[in-house]
Amino acid sequence: MIHHTHFKLSALATLIASQWLVNTAHAEQQDTIVIVAKPNNQAEQTIDSATLEQRQANELSDVFRTTPEVQVGGGSAVSQKIYLRGIEDNMLNVTIDGAVQAANLYHHQGRLSIEPDLIKSVKVQAGVVRATDGAGALGGAIAFETKNPQDLLAADERAGAQLNAGYYSNTEGYKGSATGFARATDKVSVLASVTLSDLDDFVDGEGNSQPHTGSKNQAGLFKAVAEFTPDQQLVLSYDARRDEAYRYHRPQWQPSKKNIAINQEMQRDTLTGKYHFAPAGSAWLDLQVNAYLTETSLEHIQGPWGDYLGEGESLGIDVRNTSAFDVLTLTYGADYREDEGHLTSPTYGADKDKGRVQGVYAQADWEIASQWRLTAGARYDKYKLKESKGSQFNHSGVSPNATLTFQPLPNLSIYAGAGQVIRGATVREIFKLDGATSHPERKEETAITQEAGLNWQYDNWAFTAKLFDLKIKDVVAETHTRPRQLTNVGTLKNQGGSATLAYNWQDLIAGLSYSHARPELNGQPLNDDTKGIGTAIGDTWVFTLDYQVTQQLQLGYDGRYVERLTHVAEGYDEKPGYALHDIYAQWTPFSHQPLTLTLTVKNLFDKAYRDHASYGETNEVATGTLDTGRDIRFKLGYQF
Template sequence: MKRATSHTGTLALLLVSPLGLAQTPADPPTATPELAPLVVTGTRTPTDTFFAPLIVDVIDRHDPTLGTASRIEDILANQPGLHVTGQGRRNGQTLSLRGFDKNGVLVRLDGVRQDINTGHLGNFFLDPALLREVQIARGALSSLYGSNAMGGVISFETVDAEDLLRPGESRGARLSLRGATASDELGATLSLFGKRDLADGSSLDGLLALGRSESGDIRRAGGQTTPEDASLNSLLAKGGWQLNDSHRLFASWQHYAEDAAQPPNPQQLVLEGELRDRDTTSDNLQLGHRWTPAPATQLDSRLTLSRQQIEEPGAERTLERLGVQSDGYHRLEHGWLSQTLAFGAEASRATQRPGGTASGFPEADIDSVALYLDDTLTVGRHLDQGGIGEFDLGLGARHDSYRAEDSQGRESDRSRLSPRLRLAWHPSSNLMLYTGYAEAFRAPTLSELYADERHFGGFCMGPFVCVPDNFWVPNPDLKPETSKSWESGLAWRFGDWGLRASYFDTRAEDFIDTEVDLFAGTTRAINVSRARLWGYDARLDWSPAGGPVTAFLGLAEVSGHDRDSGEPLGSLTSLEALTGLDYHLAGPDLTLGWRGRFARSFDKRGEDEALPGYGLHDVQLAWQLSPLLSASLKLRNVADKEWHRPDGNLGDGRSLLANVSLQW
C-alpha cells in the first residue's frame, strides 16, 4: 500500500480587518449565580456538569486528547463504556454506548443531527482539528432529542473566533501542524479570525479555517496493519453579527471531503479483493438568530441544511436534510420556588437518493416534526441553613411524529411520546442524590423500511448445495424501537475530591434485527427482541487546590440479555476503567500526564472463546512554550499491546500523535 510521506500545505485568504466583536459591559456577577455558562447536552440548560442528574463528560480543545486527534477514535477511545467500532478509518467509525449501537446513539455536529445509514459505513464525518469541545451525555434522552437518543447523545461543537482570540486582540491567525505515526498521517490547519466594533454599537466576528491531511496504511494493536490511502480536506466558515445585547445573527458552513482507497468494507481489517476508491463528502450549513432578553433566558432559532454523500465506482449514496429548529431555556423565580424551563420545536425533511448500483439505500423521504418541554422545579433549603435539603423535581416530555414514503408509494406514519421524570435531593451544596425514569425510542431507518435491491449474489456451499441471489424485502410496517429506563446516582464534592456515579436499568422493546433466509434468498428488517440492559458509570477525581498533581478514575460496565431467551443481547461492555495522573511541572504551562486503560475479560455475546482483558498505557504532554507557541504530544498504547474492543475489532496500536500550533 502507498504510504503517506508528504504533506500538502493549506492556504486561506480572509480580510480579518473588518471583523469585530462589541465590547459590551459585563453583566453583574450576581445576576445569575445559579447558572454556569456551559449549556449541558443532557439538560439543554446552563448548569454545572458535575451536578447534572446524569453522567456527562466534556473534552475541550486544551486537552491533548482532542488537541492531537486526527480521527474520532483518538478522541473517544478513552471514554469508559463508549466504543468506536471499525479499524481506524474515518468513514468506517461508528459508536456504541450503554448497550446500543450506532442507531441508538445520537450524534450532533453544531446542533445538527448526523445519521446517514448505509451498510458498514459510518454515520457521521468530521475533522477533529475544527472542534472546540465534545460532550458525552449518557442515558435515555429522547425527551429532549427524539429518535436515536436511547443510549446517549454525543455533541461535537466547532471552534469560534472568540475561542481563539486572546484578551485585547481584534484579529489573529493560527497555524496548527499535526501528525500520527499509526496512520502515517501529516496534516495542517490554518485559521484566520477577527472581531470588529461598528459605529452603531453592533459588532461582527468571523472565522475561516482550512485543513488538509494525508494518511497511509493504519497500524493496529500488536503491529498488524490494514490498508488505506486517504486525503482529507476540511473547511469551517463561521460568522456572527451582534446587533445589541439581546440579538445576534450567525451563520456557519462546515465542509468535509475525504478521498480514500480502502477495502469495500472499511470496517474490515484484512483486505479481501481490490481496494475501492471512495469519496466521502459532508456539508453542514446553518443560518440562525439568538435572542437573549435576560441573563437567564435564551432562544436559538436556526435553519439548517446538511448533505452527506458517499461515491464509489458505479454507486452513489446521498442524504440531504433540510430542517428548522428553535431551542431555548428560561429561569423563573417565584420566591420560595424557582423553575428552569427547556423548550423547543423541530421540523425536518430528509431525502435519500441512491445512484448507480447502490444497494440497501432506497430512494425515500421522511418528514419529522417534534415539540418538547422540560420543567425543573427547585424548592427548599440546605441542611446547614435549617432546611431539610433542596429538592429538584424534573418533568419533561417530547412528542415526535414521522411520515416516511419511498419511490413506490409505500408509507410509514407513526408518532411517539417520550416522557421523563427525575427527582434530586441536595442536602448541601456539595452533595446531590438523584433518581429518574425516562422513555426513549429510535425510528427505523429508510433502509430498514424500504430496501428492496439485491443484497448479495448467490453462491454454492458444495457440489450439490447452492443458494440463490439474496434480495432485501421492504417492511414499511416496522415499529420503532422503544425503551424504559430507571437511573439513580449521586454527585459529591468533599475537600479536594469529587465523585459522580450512577446505576441504570433499561427494558427495551421491539429491537430491530436483520433476518436473512439464505435458501429463500431474502433479507428483511424485523422487530424481534425484548431486552434488558443494566450497568453503571462512576467518576472519581482529585484536584488539590494549588497542588502540582491531579488524578482521576472512571469506571463503566454494561450487561444485557434477551428477556425471552436469556441470551446476551446488545453492544455489551465488560468492566472497564480509565485512570489518569497529571503532573504540572511549571504550573498550567507544562503538564505531563499518564493514562491507563484497563478491561476485564469478556464473553462476547455468549461465544465459546472470551475476549481477553487488557491493560494499556498512554503518556501525554501539554506545553505552552510562549503566548504564541504551544505543543501537545500523546503516545498511545505505549507497549503496543494487542487488545480487542467488545465487538471483536482489533484496538488501536502504538502511535505518537503530535500537534504544534503557532498563533499570531
C-alpha cells in the first residue's frame, strides 16, 4: 500500500501438445478467431482472450502459464520479466497493438506493463523471424493485441456494456472493470474500458507473507474504429496503465540493509493509429500504416539516493503494402523509430540517451509447386545512438531469412529455415544512464538462427515438433570491472527443441507440450546475474485439459512441470524442479442471460517454489522471493 502517496529431444518429447489444435478448438468453442500458423507453416504460439478469462490472468506469469517456451520470473507482478527459450525480453521485439515497447527502465523490474483483461490475443514467434517482425528481434518477437469494439458487439447490437468484479484470496485483493462499446454511427464504433485493482502483499507456498509486494493499479483502453468505405479502415487507440505502491527498491529481492522499501510510481501510455486500405479487385494494393507513441516512466520517491525519475519514449511508424501475384505474395515496406531515455535525480542531475532505427524490408511467400513453399525476406536497418556523457554509434546491417516447406501429404508438412538478425546500439537502461557508458568500439549484435520442424494432423490428433540452434555473436553486457562499460562480451549459444501433441474429441480437449533450451554465454550457462540477456531454465512440460460439461459449464486443468536444472554456471546453485496445478470452472447459469461466474484456483496444492526465471539465492543481499502460493480467484461478469 502507499504510505504517502546438451541438448536433448528424446522420443518422449515427441509425445507432446499441438498448440495448433488446442487453439483451433478453443476458437470453435469460444467464437474467437485465432491465427495459429504463418504462411510458411511454422507453428506460432497464440494465446486468446477466452483462455485468459478462464484462467483469470492478472499478471504476466498468468498470461504465459500454459506456454512452455515462455517463462516469467520475478516473484511480484511489478518485477516479472518474460523469457523466451531462456532469452530475456530485452533481446526480443515486443509490441502492443504494433507499438514497440523499447524502454528498459530498471533491470530489477520488468519492462512490460499490460492489463490482461484488455488483451485480445498474444502471439509468440520464436526461432526464425520474418522481416515483417520488426528490427532487432534477436531472440524472437511477442505481439500483444488489445480488444476492439467488434470483439464485443454482436452483429445486431448498437451498444452494450460489460461489468466484471473479481476477488483474489492470496492477496485479499479486489479487481473491477467496466467496458462500454457502441456503434456511434453506421461507420464508427467505439470502446472504452477502465480497470481498477487493489492487491495486498502475496503469500508464498510456505505461508509467509512477502512484505511490500502489494499494489494499486489502474488501466484504461479507448478505441475508435472508422470504416470509411468497405475498403478503408482507421483505428485509433489509447492504452494506459498506472501502478503505485510502497515496495522494495529492488522488488525482486528480499529485504536487506541495501534493499529498503520506498514509494514508487510506474506508468505507461501507448497511443496508436492504424490505417488499412485494400480496394476490392486490386491484387497489388493492400496498404497498412501504423503510427505509435509509447511513454513509460518509473519514479522512486525519497529513495536511498533521493528522488529518481526515469522516463522512456518511443515514437515510430511502419508503412507496408502487400501485393499478390498468382503464386507469389510479397509484403514490403519501411519503418522508423525514435527512442529517448531520460534520468533525473537531485544527486546526479539529468542524463539523456537518444537513438533511432530506420529500416526497409520485404518478405515473399512463394508457392513453388503444389507441395513446396518458400518464404524468404530481408530487412536493412540503420541504428544511431547518442549517449549522455558517452560515445555516438552508427550501426547498420542486413537481416535475411528463408524457410522451405515440403508437404508430402495433405496432413503433413516439413520445414527448415535459417535467418540472421542484427541489432545496433539502442538506448541504455534508463535508471543507469548516469552509470556505465558504452565502449567506444562497441559493435552491433548478430543473431543466427536455424530451425527445422514438422506439422502433422490426423483425425482428431495434431502434432508438431521442432529443433532450433541460436547463436548471438558480440553480445552486449556491462562489465564487472571498473570502469564499468557496456561492451561486447562474447557469444551466446542456445540449442533446444520442443514438441507438441493434442487430441480433440467432442467436448474434450487435451494437450501435452514440452520445451528444452540451454542458453550459454562463452560456454557457461546463463545465470541470475546475466541481466538483460537471459537465464537457464529446466525442461518444461505443460498439460492442459478443457471439458465442456454442458452448454453452460466448462471445466479445465493446467499443469506446469519444470524439471530440476543441474547444469548451472560455476558458483551458482542448482535449481530444484517443481510442479504447479491450476483448475478452473466457468458457469453461465442462464442460457439467455449474459451472466458468467468463473472460479479459478492457481497453485492448487500451495507449492513453495521459485520460478527458474526468478532470481535465486546468491548472497544475503541478492536473494529472490519465492513465488505466490495458492490463490483462489472468483470472478463475476455481466454483459448487456
